[in-house]
Amino acid sequence: MTAGPASAAGGPAPPEDLFAGLTFREAQPADAAAIAGAIDTWWPARHIVHGVCPQLLEHMGDTCLLVEKDGILLAFLVGYMSQRLPNAGYIHYAGVRPAYRGRGLGREMYRRFAELTRARGRDRLVAETGLWNTASLAFHMRLGFTLEPGDIVVDGVPGRRDVIGVGCDYATMVLRLDEGAL
Numbered sequence: 005m006t007a008g009p010a011s012a013a014g015g016p017a018p019p020e021d022l023f024a025g026l027t028f029r030e031a032q033p034a035d036a037a038a039i040a041g042a043i044d045t046w047w048p049a050r051h052i053v054h055g056v057c058p059q060l061l062e063h064m065g066d067t068c069l070l071v072e073k074d075g076i077l078l079a080f081l082v083g084y085m086s087q088r089l090p091n092a093g094y095i096h097y098a099g100v101r102p103a104y105r106g107r108g109l110g111r112e113m114y115r116r117f118a119e120l121t122r123a124r125g126r127d128r129l130v131a132e133t134g135l136w137n138t139a140s141l142a143f144h145m146r147l148g149f150t151l152e153p154g155d156i157v158v159d160g161v162p163g164r165r166d167v168i169g170v171g172c173d174y175a176t177m178v179l180r181l182d183e184g185a186l
C-alpha cells in the first residue's frame with residue numbers, strides 16, 4: 005500500500021486503498037434514526053441518553069460524517085463547530101460498527117473532522133466520553149487528546165459528574181490541531 009497525499013495541515017492521509025468500497029458523506033436529517041439505532045446498539049453495555057435528532061442534522065449535518073458500504077452504516081461522527089468555544093470543533097458522538105473496529109475508521113473520521121475544523125479557522129478538537137468507557141478513553145489518548153480537569157477522579161481519570169444525566173459522568177478531552185496532529 006502506498007501512502008496517500010499529505011492532508012492540508014495534519015499528518016499524512018492514510019493509504020488510498022485502505023477504505024476502498026466505502027462511501028464517506030455528510031449527514032442528512034433522515035439519517036438520525038440510523039445513528040440513534042447505532043448509539044443504542046454499538047456502545048459498550050450501558051444505557052446512553054443520546055441527543056441525535058433530525059433537527060440537529062438539519063442544521064449541523066454538513067460537519068457530520070457517515071461511512072457506509074452498500075448503503076449499510078459502518079461508522080459515523082456527529083460533530084459541529086462549538087458556539088461557546090469559538091476555537092473548537094466539538095465531537096458529540098463517534099462510533100464504528102463492532103465488526104469494523106481496529107481498521108483505522110475511527111482515526112480516519114477524526115482526521116477528516118479535524119480538516120473540517122481547521123478549514124473553519126479553528127485550532128482544537130473537544131470530545132467527551134463516559135468515564136466508564138475505557139476503550140473510548142484509550143482511543144482518544146492514542147489520537148493525542150489530553151484530559152481536562154474535572155470535579156471528580158475515577159480510576160485516575162478526571163471528569164465531571166452527571167453530564168448527560170444522573171450517573172453519567174463524563175471526561176472532557178482536548179486535541180490541539182498543531183501541524184502533524186491527526
Ligand SMILES: CC(C)(COP(=O)(O)OP(=O)(O)OC[C@H]1O[C@@H](n2cnc3c(N)ncnc32)[C@H](O)[C@@H]1OP(=O)(O)O)[C@@H](O)C(=O)NCCC(=O)NCCS
Binds near residue numbers: 112133139146
Ligand atoms: C472508540 C471507537 C470509535 C474506535 O474506533 P476504531 O475504528 O476501532 O479505531 P481505530 O481503528 O481508528 O483506532 C485508532 C487508534 O486508536 C487505538 N485504539 C482504538 N481502540 C482502542 C482501544 N480499545 N484500546 C487501545 N487503543 C485503541 C488503535 O490501536 C489505533 O492506534 P493507531 O492508529 O496508532 O494504530 C470504537 O471502538 C467505537 O465505536 N466504540 C463504541 C462507541 C464509543 O465508545 N465511541 C466513543 C465515544 S463518543
